[in-house]
Amino acid sequence: MTMRILITSGGTTEKIDQVRGITNFATGTLGKLLAEHFLAANHTVILLAGLTAVVPDPHLKLTIIRISDVTSLISSITKWIPLSDVCIHTMAVSDYTPVYMTDLDTVKQTPDLTDLLTKHNLEQKISSQQDYQVLFLKKTPKVIKMIKPLNPAIILVGFKLMVDVSTEQLIQTARQSLMTNKADYILANDLTTISETQHLGLLISQYDILEAQTKHDIAALIVSKSEETYDNYHDRRNR
Amino acid sequence: MTMRILITSGGTTEKIDQVRGITNFATGTLGKLLAEHFLAANHTVILLAGLTAVVPDPHLKLTIIRISDVTSLISSITKWIPLSDVCIHTMAVSDYTPVYMTDLDTVKQTPDLTDLLTKHNLEQKISSQQDYQVLFLKKTPKVIKMIKPLNPAIILVGFKLMVDVSTEQLIQTARQSLMTNKADYILANDLTTISETQHLGLLISQYDILEAQTKHDIAALIVSKSEETYDNYHDRRNR
Numbered sequence: 001m002t003m004r005i006l007i008t009s010g011g012t013t014e015k016i017d018q019v020r021g022i023t024n025f026a027t028g029t030l031g032k033l034l035a036e037h038f039l040a041a042n043h044t045v046i047l048l049a050g051l052t053a054v055v056p057d058p059h060l061k062l063t064i065i066r067i068s069d070v071t072s073l074i075s076s077i078t079k080w081i082p083l084s085d086v087c088i089h090t091m092a093v094s095d096y097t098p099v100y101m102t103d104l105d106t107v108k109q110t111p112d113l114t115d116l117l118t119k120h121n122l123e124q125k126i127s128s129q130q131d132y133q134v135l136f137l138k139k140t141p142k143v144i145k146m147i148k149p150l151n152p153a154i155i156l157v158g159f160k161l162m163v164d165v166s167t168e169q170l171i172q173t174a175r176q177s178l179m180t181n182k183a184d185y186i187l188a189n190d191l192t193t194i195s196e197t198q199h200l201g202l203l204i205s206q207y208d209i210l211e212a213q214t215k216h217d218i219a220a221l222i223v224s225k226s227e228e229t230y231d232n233y234h235d236r237r238n239r
Numbered sequence: 240m241t242m243r244i245l246i247t248s249g250g251t252t253e254k255i256d257q258v259r260g261i262t263n264f265a266t267g268t269l270g271k272l273l274a275e276h277f278l279a280a281n282h283t284v285i286l287l288a289g290l291t292a293v294v295p296d297p298h299l300k301l302t303i304i305r306i307s308d309v310t311s312l313i314s315s316i317t318k319w320i321p322l323s324d325v326c327i328h329t330m331a332v333s334d335y336t337p338v339y340m341t342d343l344d345t346v347k348q349t350p351d352l353t354d355l356l357t358k359h360n361l362e363q364k365i366s367s368q369q370d371y372q373v374l375f376l377k378k379t380p381k382v383i384k385m386i387k388p389l390n391p392a393i394i395l396v397g398f399k400l401m402v403d404v405s406t407e408q409l410i411q412t413a414r415q416s417l418m419t420n421k422a423d424y425i426l427a428n429d430l431t432t433i434s435e436t437q438h439l440g441l442l443i444s445q446y447d448i449l450e451a452q453t454k455h456d457i458a459a460l461i462v463s464k465s466e467e468t469y470d471n472y473h474d475r476r477n478r
Contacts, residue, residue, distance in 0.1 A: 013262065016261070019263060019264055019331065019400065019430070020261060020262070020263055020264070020333075021261070021262055021264060022255070022260070022261055022262075023252065023259070023260055023261075023262045024258060024259055025258055025259070052291035092258065094259075095367035096367065096372050104353075104356075104375075107352060108352055113346060113347050113373075124402035124403050124430070128334035128378065130378070131377060131378050132338075132375065132376065132377050133335050133375075134373060134374070134375055135373070135374040136343070136372075136373055137371065137373070137374060138370060138371050139367065139371070161258065163257050163258065164363050191257055191258070
């Protein structure tokens with residue numbers, strides 16, 4: 001069978017003004033590799049890639065769409081999720097977006113800080129005269145949570161990146177994410193065990209935990225589990 | 240004559256934590272083009288390039304050094320400025336760097352906000368549970384101002400990017416920067432007149448203002464003015 005795969009990759013950047021933004025670090029290396037593995041297995045791939053993410057070479061069955069911020073990501077997934085069989089959501093999505101930036105003195109002189117949350121920077125480039133600035137940020141919508149409601153039949157593989165935690169904590173957080181987001185798999189990984197040559201990952205489902213040692217391992221494992229899950233699902237439906 | 244050219248290009252990113260940062264938007268396209276023009280004119284080029292900046296193909300007379308943040312930029316220019324004849328400082332340098340990030344309620348309950356400026360985030364990845372976060376930022380050192388003190392004989396070309404201002408305002412701000420930073424030239428440009436095919440620029444010195452219409456024009460102009468200034472300077476010295 002040929003599946004339609006949606007991969008999100010790299011990071012999003014939320015603008016503070018026309019020249020500055022808050023970004024999530026992510027090179028897109030794993031997303032690129034996943035796209036290449038799925039293409040090699042003859043599937044069709046839509047790759048939603050952050051502005052600076054690395055991407056595969058052109059391929060007849062690959063479409064690359066560049067994503068700037070969370071709003072553009074939501075608009076793209078709303079279009080593509082209903083058309084896809086599998087979604088691999090590797091993207092490092094900004095969890096906060098700028099609301100208002102002002103200097104420290106202004107903040108000190110504002111009796112109720114909640115008032116500042118209704119303000120917006122009208123200037124195109126915020127002045128850099130003051131010694132201190134204060135940036136107010138608000139939470140962005142959880143993109144991973146929107147995926148299953150947009151297509152309940154989609155096979156969803158989410159990613160959970162933590163920093164310097166125990167394996168138990170990694171697994172527990174991934175299991176939580178599995179339930180909350182109705183994901184089929186969560187690839188749990190820790191920044192401290194990722195290097196040029198190594199990328200430890202645990203692919204966690206309701207049923208089991210599979211280990212991978214490198215980015216290639218992770219990509220191969222996700223391709224095979226996606227195919228297996230897709231086959232089982234369609235077997236059940238056709239029985 | 241062969242000159243040693245130091246070009247800074249792209250943008251810097253200041254870390255908030257291990258997974259997030261504040262970045263200045265800059266692709267490095269103009270810095271890459273400048274490097275290529277100087278190499279074509281047989282000069283030696285050191286390119287200090289932001290992590291995601293585009294860079295030229297390998298060349299015998301080109302050295303590329305990747306720059307993450309303002310601290311790494313300062314450490315690199317301290318080494319290279321004394322060894323260079325010309326510095327073209329195109330880099331979009333972060334003017335603020337994160338000090339401390341915390342949730343809105345904590346900020347509201349802190350009587351003197353100055354206390355928060357002495358705090359640091361000890362966690363590797365700041366929690367994303369709260370609806371609002373507040374990020375305190377402090378000004379970074381002005382890198383362009385450090386260049387002439389490190390090498391008074393260097394020919395310094397600075398860049399001034401503004402957004403949607405009048406030509407008069409652009410020229411006035413560039414003249415100010417020329418004096419404050421003891422630059423030989425300031426290339427003044429406005430984000431609203433930069434596109435794929437056009438890049439309006441004014442190369443401003445104490446003596447005149449030269450216009451350019453495209454990135455290629457700008458690069459060619461900067462190469463010829465740098466050579467001219469270098470020749471004049473060395474003629475004077477040898478007379």
